[in-house]
Amino acid sequence: MSYELNYWSTSPLPTIFAVCGAYIALMMLIMCLFMYSKQRKNAYIYMAAAFFFIMTYEGLNIHSAWTGKPVFSPESDVLRFIQLFSFVLLNISVVMLYRKIKTMHYWLPLLSAALLMLPFMLPSFLPYTLDPIWQSIYFDVLQLAALYLAYTQVTPRIGQPIKYALGLAVYVIWTILQAVHTYSGSLSPALQGLALALPVLFYSIVFFILFRRIVELMQSIYRSAITDGLTGLYNRRHFMKHLDHYAAQELKISAIFCDIDNFKKLNDTQGHARADEVLKQVAAIMEEELEGIGITGRYGGEELVALVVDRKAKPAQVAEKIRARVASESIVTISIGYSVLRKGVRGDELMKQADKAMYHSKTTGKNKVSDYRSLKTSSTEPTESAG
DSSP: OOOOOSTTTTOSHHHHHHHHHHHHHHHHHHHHHHHHHHHOOHHHHHHHHHHHHHHHHHHHHHHHHHHSSOSSOTTOHHHHHHHHHHHHHHHHHHHHHHSOOSSHHHHHHHHHHHHHHHHHHGGGGSSSOOOHHHHHHHHHHHHHHHHHHIIIIIGGGSSOHHHHHHHHHHHHHHHHHHHHHHHHSOOOHHHHHHHHHHHHHHHHHHHHHHHHHHHHHHHHHHHHHHBOTTTOSBOHHHHHHHHHHHHHTTOOOEEEEEEETTHHHHHHHHHHHHHHHHHHHHHHHHHHHHTTTEEEEEEETTEEEEEEOOTTSOHHHHHHHHHHHHHHHSSOOEEEEEEEOOTTOOHHHHHHHHHHHHHHHHHTTSSOEEEGGGSOTTOOOOOSOOO
């Protein structure tokens, strides 16, 4: 804030707070540009623009505090323009971090800029000079409108409403102190110190909101890269990566291969939506049974797989629990095969063994569990799906 500070005129605090504010803005500007280079999300561009204006604002304050001579008067329209426009851009970007906005992010900044430019353009069209106090009142009205919209339209639409409401409360106090200084001409030393600290506190709160949201988005991107979108289980690629890792260490693990019986018929008779619900139900049962002892994945179509890594868990019992629960809790049954890793067997070979055991269950009655070791050595490779 650009103040004609009396008590603080010889203190380093104005410079320190301004430098802290500019530093936070710079860090967030760099972070936003980096994230935009990775995700191409418009929210990062708007937030980067907001913090560019904030850096400009705090840079002017640094100059003022360092030289002892304000670049602009305390009521400077230029400073108010920078402050308000950055606030508008910041709120738009926060919403865009959580919501998809089609057109508002185009016209709202333009409308805000036009309204903020009005005090600069209007005097040239008037035959008389406006009292500067009316320009201050105009900016204060716009500030109140921006705060109202932030509380009513932004806060309910984001994932961290309490934290953002706290940031807005800090901004409101800062705005009140600005208004008191504008209309009374002075502030007490204690309030001057508070006015210097509040912008830094507001930037810090926004920083933590942005940081947490970036972490959430990165986690979401990572999850989508390793999990199946329908069932939430690991996708085939990530599942096989885990399997190969365990197999390479020759740990005692077991692969379980499940195939939903008559799934094609279910699709044809009850539709894809119903079939998807059943698939998710079976996947949830598998996740519950493997919790703490292994991992699950979707191998493809109606084929679901599991990896038992707990040495104490018995794959036959795990597989039978899955089969029994699916038969009793859903409208389908499943055929299951499993195989225990032997020395010298690769991960993909272990999965083929479990697949072969599952096929044996399919062709000998369905709704059963088969162990690869129990298969006769004369068993042949399947040539077509058992359905």
